[in-house]
Amino acid sequence: MKRTLAALTAAAACALACAAGAQGYPARPVKILVGFAAGGPTDVIARIVAQDMTGPLGQSFVVENRPGANAIIATEAVARSAPDGYTLLFSSLSLLVNAILMEGKVRYDPFKDFAPVSNAAVLPMVVVTSPQTRLDSMQDLIALARARPG
Numbered sequence: 001m002k003r004t005l006a007a008l009t010a011a012a013a014c015a016l017a018c019a020a021g022a023q024g025y026p027a028r029p030v031k032i033l034v035g036f037a038a039g040g041p042t043d044v045i046a047r048i049v050a051q052d053m054t055g056p057l058g059q060s061f062v063v064e065n066r067p068g069a070n071a072i073i074a075t076e077a078v079a080r081s082a083p084d085g086y087t088l089l090f091s092s093l094s095l096l097v098n099a100i101l102m103e104g105k106v107r108y109d110p111f112k113d114f115a116p117v118s119n120a121a122v123l124p125m126v127v128v129t130s131p132q133t134r135l136d137s138m139q140d141l142i143a144l145a146r147a148r149p150g
């Protein structure tokens with residue numbers, strides 16, 4: 001009985017020591033790269049998400065804008081960063097579109113270098129025109145385009 005109790009006590013002590021030695025995530029500030037200029041929709045949403053994550057997780061989430069080349073600069077920086085979860089990319093579909101359109105000229109593979117974490121927002125887009133066109137719907141726009149190609 002004493003041996004069993006001693007063994008259980010030793011096992012519990014080892015388990016506690018292992019748990020105490022491991023740091024939880026995040027143990028330091030997390031950088032969120034945005035490939036667009038400050039003030040745009042991607043930046044604004046990234047800052048809201050960063051603020052919402054900072055409080056509950058007890059660590060800073062810092063948004064860093066690296067605009068240029070349709071977000072390729074920021075995307076490549078995240079692809080080259082350490083795969084430790086401390087550098088995140090907040091991006092639109094340009095992550096995939098750039099790789100497809102540039103046909104291997106970007107230095108990342110969107111399918112191998114990135115793992116999706118979450119869909120952060122859905123941004124509705126609108127099509128508008130001058131009221132003098134008298135277009136009231138997409139069907140009207142398509143009909144006009146077919147009637148007057150070019």
